[in-house]
Amino acid sequence: MSTKHGHYGEYGGQFVPETLMNELTKIETSYQEAKNDPEFQQEVHDLLNNYANRPSLLSYAKRMSDDLGGAQIYFKREDLNHTGAHKINNVIGQALLAKRMGKTRLIAETGAGQHGVATATIAALLGMECEIYMGKEDTERQKLNVYRIELLGAKVHPVTTGSMVLKDAVNAAMQAWTQRVDDTFYVLGSAVGPHPFPEMVHDFQSVISKEAKQQILAETGKLPDAVVACVGGGSNAIGSFAAFIDDSEVALIGCEAAGKGVDTKQTAATIERGSTGIFHGMKSKFMQNEDGQIDEVYSISAGLDYPGVGPEHSALADMHRAQYVGITDDEAVDAFEYIAKTEGIVAAIESSHAIAYVKKLAPTMRKDQVIICTISGRGDKDVASIAKYRGVDVDE
Amino acid sequence: MSTKHGHYGEYGGQFVPETLMNELTKIETSYQEAKNDPEFQQEVHDLLNNYANRPSLLSYAKRMSDDLGGAQIYFKREDLNHTGAHKINNVIGQALLAKRMGKTRLIAETGAGQHGVATATIAALLGMECEIYMGKEDTERQKLNVYRIELLGAKVHPVTTGSMVLKDAVNAAMQAWTQRVDDTFYVLGSAVGPHPFPEMVHDFQSVISKEAKQQILAETGKLPDAVVACVGGGSNAIGSFAAFIDDSEVALIGCEAAGKGVDTKQTAATIERGSTGIFHGMKSKFMQNEDGQIDEVYSISAGLDYPGVGPEHSALADMHRAQYVGITDDEAVDAFEYIAKTEGIVAAIESSHAIAYVKKLAPTMRKDQVIICTISGRGDKDVASIAKYRGVDVDE
């Protein structure tokens, strides 16, 4: 949707310390220039196509479509990107912008490690310094990803404040950025944060739906009836929706992590359960108590385990242009297993939230209707935790 | 190279129990028909392109080329295939052939699990039954991969005979096949075994070099000076060499796993250290004692930890058409770290053997010369063992 100085309806904005305001303005200006510079666009396009492995496939899920017996299902296969998720689309864009701005150093937050790995990857490729902020809880749960990030030449800072998870890593990265803006660019990992981040992430991820639109038109000759994607901060979802937002006949559905249930405390279904607030640089929907203290949230999926959501999604929800549904851990794990057995795809547990909704939606639709479901990432990283969830011992 | 009833010079053949001979003949006939059937070729092509994510990128390794200061290096990115390695090319071909022959059940051996996962994947996609034979040692070391295979709907048989590793898994799969050939196809995982397997695997994997040849001609206008690939059984190497074998100006180099050193007992450098023998259905080079008892071999890389090599490689070595070099664990681990930091690619430890040789070769070449190095797979599966190798604790 169109944005006016970073505002999406009542959401968005730049709620950051004064220290960062000039830097944000610089990024905004540089980004607007870059956006209109064919050379920059070409650079982004080159790395997307020759490094990240785009365009990603739009593949027909024949067995699943047959099995569910309703709409025809197509997968947008972001899991086939280099590093295994949509995250790379965004980091390529931001890192090239950083380079253009003369920065030599990237910092980023990470939860389970996905965005950290993506950022470290692009830093290695571009020969930039890289430091990753990661909650201490997460560094201990995900030692392997810490090592992976270090393998790529980046440094990992365990964050020991707050609940020591993703939101605290964002806090710490913001703080670190405040302390060193001159040579440093903060590569935000989702469609969140202060303007212009949600807009940049929207733009860099919209390659997903731009490709998908062309691909589905080539394949079926018409627009899809529905586009389904999972929503953490909302980057893969906004990327999947972007090119269809103006096509009002295309239903847009974001799948949030309902954890143990939308109505329980252990949930991360921000749009359904949260309320409007100001956090991490933006006005949007957040999981918070009545005072405005930010909640700790829960989902089996580390990538969806975030108490906020990008401002554009909050606005799309208010406008009823997109619909947001909660998917529980149980439903997501079932879907994870289902798509493995049916299509031979081990999809990320995040993406499995979208698949779970497609399992419900497709049978209610006609055979001549079409769903595009974004597989935001691959699930190799999740196999061990699914085994644990099922009570299978996979410790080596 | 051309093959006469499955013989490559003195190598190849069909050294299997009488029980299997008719089945092998049937496969041979069916495969020859299929090979000449545009419809079958189209089916293979469709799955390669719309499921496995081919063509794979040929990407210029700028930072590595600059750093080494010699030849220009291009990576053939098989790591970007669905399931993360070249193995999928072969299983697609064999599984479609099996289906064409009316089989409903696939069996396969696996070492660390790569080929097992690939076979289970394609079985899920085609709706076929699937059983995987895996040495008991390996099932215990790789519980996660066992679970992954099961997630995909296949059954894993732990093999308790012999040294309970890959070669024993091949033995067990062969035996199981002997006992049930009617509805069952044995999907062999490398360019080994009795005719027509080495030929089929050659053909199905040669998509690697067919693409690479076109890609490098489009990019540089000339043939590469060298093609480098790692050699376990030899499938990704033969696939990488195939389209260049008749171009005598292109050097072909296979990198074997030298483990702790070619001259130690703990090695798997079959062509350098082995001798001619008859095993697993073929005459080829094997690691064996003077009586002909097959050795247990060693490499840090599970995928290269095999006491034999495909017959075509033995022949190419004899003819001096290809050169085979040993790469130690140490060199491979260094290369694993090097390419991560330099290019942002976490490559398989198998592929890192090829990269290690490129590190030695490139500086001896001129800047106008070109090396193509096949990255046979991605290295996510190896991060933990590299950490262990470096003495870093990553247990969670």
Next chain:
Amino acid sequence: MSRISNAFKKEKAFIGFVVAGDPDLKVTVENVLALEDGGADLVEIGIPFSDPVADGPVIQDADQRALNQNVNTEDVFELVRLIREQSDIPLVFLTYANLVFKSGYETFCKKCVDLEVSGMIIPDLPYEEQDDLLVVMEQNDLDLIQLITPTSKERIPKLAKRARGFIYVVSSMGITGTRNEFKEDISQLTNEIKKYTTVPIAIGFGIHTPIQAVEMSHLADGIIVGSEIVRIAHEDSPQRLMTYIQEMKDAIS
């Protein structure tokens, strides 16, 4: 003229910061009174927030300790009421945008008026996002304290012109360069600000020793001490706090 101006009327002002509810609400009352007794001219009451991004580790931890005791916004209002029973010292709230937003701007401002709290410092509410709140604050004659930092540069004129109460010159940049360079940078900054306003300037730059206090007080109308007070509040007694404030206040008087 707001109560804040009184703080800057006499000599250089000393401004102290406490986290409401650390170590507990009762002691925070005592601490604020100790600050006043020690000579502080204005106190910033920090409302603890789950994610105080603009604060360093000492204050972050204090916020966390307060929240762990379930201190909520209502409790902080009650705390101020208790202070007001014994003291007239100028007060402002230091709080993050979300807490004010969730209270509702009207409600929160009314509460400030009731409690005779003169204004707010909101570290994550920069110039561009202040309009909605400012309308309500002005109606209630409350001061929104503007923060100006070494990175503000060409933003200084507009910030300075909007300033009311006092200007908080702050850096989250850590202390880089030598002490001398550092002083020069700040004097440049304060000189620049003074071009556009007569509102008093207070500096909060990680100050904790009397010597630092003296140096800083030469450049501005007041100094702000936060982390060191929070540390003493956590580790020591209101008595010790008072002595510390006395030393600091003496240094700048």
Next chain:
Amino acid sequence: MSRISNAFKKEKAFIGFVVAGDPDLKVTVENVLALEDGGADLVEIGIPFSDPVADGPVIQDADQRALNQNVNTEDVFELVRLIREQSDIPLVFLTYANLVFKSGYETFCKKCVDLEVSGMIIPDLPYEEQDDLLVVMEQNDLDLIQLITPTSKERIPKLAKRARGFIYVVSSMGITGTRNEFKEDISQLTNEIKKYTTVPIAIGFGIHTPIQAVEMSHLADGIIVGSEIVRIAHEDSPQRLMTYIQEMKDAIS
């Protein structure tokens, strides 16, 4: 006419199989003599191999046990020399292609002649791969035993025509279907083979009881027992082995 033919001269032949070196070389000598004493007409000496793909678990384990004692091909030759000091029983080697190949076809065949071993059974050397070895074997008047299985089908004529010594009708297919169907299948198979050759036929189909032995002996010229002998050799004594052979031989006589 080779020594093997003698085995089929009288009544139905009993052919036994041992793994050389299990439990050890000395006992294997005793076991072969016990087989002879029990009435066996021919003995297959299995040379242990690291990867006996055509064998079931019982024999695989026996091979492994022998190899764990470092029994090598030379040791097996020595073992046969010791047998030959006390016995004239017809012998063949059962071994995998690689062991013969690595010895060298000439060398291995010469050794067989020296040791009066009449032929070889090589489960992984099918018809198509036999030429090189056959040349040498024929020069040395050794018999390469052809294996024919239920899956051989249209291959039967050429296999039968090349057969020398005896034909080994074998299945690694496991026992499927009922006993009756099973018998019918085999009689069809043996009848088919008989169309093309007069070379005697021996059946090895996982036989281990006297009743099975009787049934099979009706269909062929001899029966082969492997796993059961190997099991007894591992678990029991040469005495017990002899008794077992006697029972089996009695049953088919």
